[in-house]
Each structure stands twice: as structure tokens, then as C-alpha cells.
């Protein structure tokens with residue numbers, strides 16, 4: 001019998017991490033689609049052995065500890081999700097952000113190479129400046145507008161040739177704080193929301209991304225991949241959709257311009273950074289439509305708050 005594939009997950013306590021660890025252990029996390037099986041293969045019992053490391057377990061900025069952790073555990077694959085993700089805070093905390101997203105990712109790549117493990121590192125659409133005027137493909141030139149985007153771009157550059165880089169965008173899970181939760185809380189409490197309609201992107205539901213990462217962990221293809229749910233949208237459209245799903249009228253969400261946000265966010269965000277997933281879809285099943293994914297998150301949140 002084949003031994004299980006040993007997968008080490010960094011950032012296992014984050015919103016993608018918790019769903020990924022559930023999926024690798026054969027469980028269906030809250031809000032996951034049972035129908036989305038990107039490579040057509042369900043997870044066998046004992047297919048994976050999971051080493052789930054939270055920030056508390058391993059600080060990825062500590063190179064020696066990262067090297068020691070991989071030497072001690074001999075993973076086949078490292079799925080690297082640990083990141084500094086506070087995009088606005090990063091503008092005034094650049095050193096920490098670069099230490100985690102750039103140096104930390106370099107530490108993982110180096111340690112994985114030394115341990116003979118394949119690294120899958122997750123990056124972001126914010127490596128782009130949003131000025132292309134069309135969806136971004138993997139080969140497009142990067143030009144980040146923010147400290148966070150620049151730190152993730154540097155993390156990509158510190159990856160080795162054989163590593164797999166997965167760029168994703170607008171990630172939201174059932175667990176963890178994100179925009180959908182904020183919108184749903186306002187909808188449930190009778191308040192209205194204002195959201196920008198001049199930032200276009202692609203929503204990614206954490207559990208759908210996690211399934212995609214499992215498929216990549218099986219094939220270990222290397223190179224860069226864009227992975228996101230199907231369909232392009234704006235934050236205003238996401239808010240209006242959540243409102244409709246929760247039975248609110250058309251007056252629930254009002255579109256505004258980014259320039260009218262108050263207080264002005266510290267970080268510049270790209271106007272249009274939707275990811276073109278043609279490459280992914282040529283090899284694997286497309287991720288579900290973003291509306292399907294967001295409806296799952298809202299439904300699951302309702303079920304959980306009703307308990």
C-alpha cells in the first residue's frame with residue numbers, strides 16, 4: 001500500500017487554512033460545495049497526512065526554525081498560506097509585512113527545496129496595478145500599488161523554479177472575518193451599506209480554493225496559476241447580492257466611488273485586477289460561479305447563527 005502524501009500547511013489557522021485542513025482530513029468544511037471536485041478525484045481515506053502549523057506553531061520569519069521544522073517532518077508537499085494580510089495596516093508596518101510575505105516565503109522555498117518537498121505558495125491579484133483594462137493572465141507584468149502587494153510580489157520572486165505559485169483574490173470563508181460577514185451582519189440588523197463599484201475583481205471562496213490546492217498538491221505542476229471563482233464582479237455587486245440573498249430590498253446597498261470612501265483607506269487598490277483562469281480551466285474543473293459561492297457562505301452563516 002502507498003504511504004499517505006504528507007502535507008505541511010503553514011497559516012493553518014487562517015481562513016483558507018482551516019478549510020484546507022478539514023478537506024485534507026476528508027471532512028467537508030462549512031459552506032463547501034460537495035459537487036466541486038476539480039480533478040474528479042475524491043479524497044481517499046489515508047491519502048494525506050496533514051501537519052497543520054499555525055502562527056503559534058511556527059513563525060515563518062524565523063529561518064532556522066522553518067528549516068528545522070521541514071527537516072524534522074519530511075513533508076512531500078508544503079502548502080504555504082501564512083501571510084500578513086492586513087492590507088491597510090501594512091502601509092505603516094512595512095517591515096513586518098515584508099518579513100512575513102517576502103522573507104518568510106523565501107524561507108519556506110529554501111527549506112522545502114532542501115527537504116525535497118514541493119512548495120505551493122499562495123499569492124494575490126494585488127501584485128498587479130489594475131491598469132491593463134482586462135483580466136490578468138499568469139504572464140502579465142506585475143506592478144503592485146501597495147506595501148502588501150509589493151511584499152507578495154517579492155515573495156513570488158523568492159520562490160524557486162520548481163515551486164508552484166497560486167494567485168488568488170478577494171478570499172472569503174465561513175470562518176474568519178471578511179467582507180461578506182460584515183455585509184450579512186448589516187443586512188440582518190436592518191442597516192444599509194455603501195460599497196465601491198469602481199473596483200473589479202474575482203471572488204474566491206476559501207473552501208473552493210482549498211479544493212483547488214489539493215488538486216495541485218497531487219499534480220505538483222510548478223509555474224504560476226490563477227485560481228478564483230467564476231465570474232467578475234465589484235464590491236458593490238457582492239453587497240447587493242448578499243442583501244438580496246437575505247431578503248433585503250434594492251435600497252440595502254448603495255454604490256459609491258473609491259474616492260468617496262471615508263476615512264480614505266491607506267493602501268491603494270487596483271481598479272481592475274480580476275484573474276483570468278483559462279490556464280486552470282484547461283487542466284481542471286472551473287471553480288463554481290461566485291454567486292454560488294457567496295450564497296453558500298451566507299446560507300451557512302445563517303444556519304450557524306440560528307443554532
Ligand SMILES: NC(=O)c1ccc[n+]([C@@H]2O[C@H](COP(=O)([O-])OP(=O)(O)OC[C@H]3O[C@@H](n4cnc5c(N)ncnc54)[C@H](OP(=O)(O)O)[C@@H]3O)[C@@H](O)[C@H]2O)c1
Pocket residue numbers: 010011012013014015016017054055056058059060061080081082083084085100104122123124125152168169170171172176
Ligand atoms: N484574504 C484575501 O482576500 C486574500 C486575497 C488574495 C490572496 N490571499 C492570500 O491567500 C493566503 C491565505 O490567506 P487567508 O485569507 O487565509 O489569510 P488569513 O486568514 O489572514 O490567514 C493568514 C494566517 O497566517 C498567519 N501568520 C501571520 N504571520 C505569520 C508568521 N509570521 N508565521 C506564521 N504564520 C503567520 C496568521 O496567523 P495570526 O492571525 O495568528 O497572525 C493567519 O492565521 C495568503 O497567502 C494571502 O496573502 C488572500
